[in-house]
Amino acid sequence: MTTTTTTEDRPRTHPLRQTAPGLVNRTFLRLELRRFFRDRVSVFFIALLPAFFxxxxxxxxxxxxxxGNGNVVLYIAISMAAYGAVTATTGVGGMAAVERLQGWGRQLGLTPLRDPSFVAVKALLxxxxAAIPVVLIYLLAWFTxxxxxxxxxxxxxxxxxxxxSVFALYGLAVGLFFRTEAAVGGASGILVVLAFLGNIFFPLSGVMLAIxxxxxxxxxxxxxxYPLTEGHLENGDHDPLWMAVANxxxxxxxxxxxxxxxxxxxRERQ
Known part of the structure; x- marks a missing residue:
C-alpha cells in the first residue's frame, strides 16, 4: 500500500531556528539589518551628527x-567616532523597548530563538x-x-x-528596563552625561577625573x-593599558x- 506525504505532514522548520551551531541566528540578524536600513532618517542622523561635531x-x-603618535586632529576624530559609534549602538539597543510595546518580544517568545542569541544579534547589529559614523569621520579626518x-x-x-558593541548591550538593558518609547531618548540622554564623564568632549582633572x-x-x-597617545593624558598623567581593558x-x-x-x-511576564 502506497502512502503519500502531504505538505501538512512534512516537518516544518521555524525560520528562526538555529540551523548551525553558534550564538548568532543569521536569519534574525538579516531581518534586523533590513529593518534598520529601511529607516533612512535614522541612518542620516546617525551618520551626520557626529561628523558635524x-x-x-x-x-x-x-x-x-x-x-603622541599623530596630531590633535586624529585625537578628536577618535573621540567623535567613539561618541558616534556608542550613540548608534545605544539607539539600536534601545529599540528593544519599542519592540516590546509592539508585541515583537511576545512573538519571539514563541520561536526557538534563545535568549543569548537574541542579545548577540542585537550587539552585532x-x-x-556603528561603522557608519566611524567610517565617515575617519574619512573626514584624512581629508582635514x-x-x-x-x-x-x-x-x-x-x-x-x-x-x-558594549553599548548596544547598555541600550538594550535600558530599553528593557523602562519598556516605554521614551527609553531610547533616556538612554541617549544618559549617554551624553557619560560622555562628559568619559573625558570625550573636554579634558577632566582632579576629583572629576578620578571619578x-x-x-x-x-x-x-x-x-x-591608546594607539595614538599610549595612555598619556592632557594633564601629564598616564593611564596604564590594563586599567582601560579592566574598565x-x-x-x-x-x-x-x-x-x-x-x-x-x-518573557516570564508575557
Missing part, C-alpha cells in the same frame, strides 16, 4: 599640534550601525589634516568599532586613544548579564 572641534587652530602612524589609525578604528575612571565610557575611549571588560559583563536577565524577566 568633528568638523566643529577638529578644524580649530590648535588641531594640527602633535600628540549595533556593530554594523589628521596625521598618525598606521597603527594609530587602524588600531583605534578597530577598538572604536568592537568596543561600541570618571570608573564610568563606562572612560575605559572605552581611553582604549581607543571595558567589567562594564561589558555587567551590561550583558543585566540584558539577558531583563529579556528573561520580560
Amino acid at each position: 568633528f568638523l566643529i572641534f577638529g578644524t580649530q587652530g590648535f588641531a594640527d599640534q602633535d600628540i 549595533g556593530l554594523v550601525v 589634516g589628521a596625521e598618525g602612524t598606521v597603527g594609530a589609525w587602524t588600531l583605534s578604528a578597530l577598538v572604536v568599532l568592537v568596543g561600541a 570618571a575612571k570608573f564610568t563606562p565610557l572612560y575605559g572605552y575611549v581611553a582604549l581607543a586613544r 571595558v571588560s567589567t562594564w561589558a559583563t555587567i551590561f550583558a548579564l543585566v540584558a539577558v536577565w531583563l529579556v528573561r524577566r520580560g
Whole structure:
C-alpha cells in the first residue's frame, strides 16, 4: 500500500531556528539589518551628527599640534567616532523597548530563538550601525589634516568599532528596563552625561577625573586613544593599558548579564 506525504505532514522548520551551531541566528540578524536600513532618517542622523561635531572641534587652530603618535586632529576624530559609534549602538539597543510595546518580544517568545542569541544579534547589529559614523569621520579626518602612524589609525578604528558593541548591550538593558518609547531618548540622554564623564568632549582633572575612571565610557575611549597617545593624558598623567581593558571588560559583563536577565524577566511576564 502506497502512502503519500502531504505538505501538512512534512516537518516544518521555524525560520528562526538555529540551523548551525553558534550564538548568532543569521536569519534574525538579516531581518534586523533590513529593518534598520529601511529607516533612512535614522541612518542620516546617525551618520551626520557626529561628523558635524568633528568638523566643529577638529578644524580649530590648535588641531594640527602633535600628540603622541599623530596630531590633535586624529585625537578628536577618535573621540567623535567613539561618541558616534556608542550613540548608534545605544539607539539600536534601545529599540528593544519599542519592540516590546509592539508585541515583537511576545512573538519571539514563541520561536526557538534563545535568549543569548537574541542579545548577540542585537550587539552585532549595533556593530554594523556603528561603522557608519566611524567610517565617515575617519574619512573626514584624512581629508582635514589628521596625521598618525598606521597603527594609530587602524588600531583605534578597530577598538572604536568592537568596543561600541558594549553599548548596544547598555541600550538594550535600558530599553528593557523602562519598556516605554521614551527609553531610547533616556538612554541617549544618559549617554551624553557619560560622555562628559568619559573625558570625550573636554579634558577632566582632579576629583572629576578620578571619578570618571570608573564610568563606562572612560575605559572605552581611553582604549581607543591608546594607539595614538599610549595612555598619556592632557594633564601629564598616564593611564596604564590594563586599567582601560579592566574598565571595558567589567562594564561589558555587567551590561550583558543585566540584558539577558531583563529579556528573561520580560518573557516570564508575557
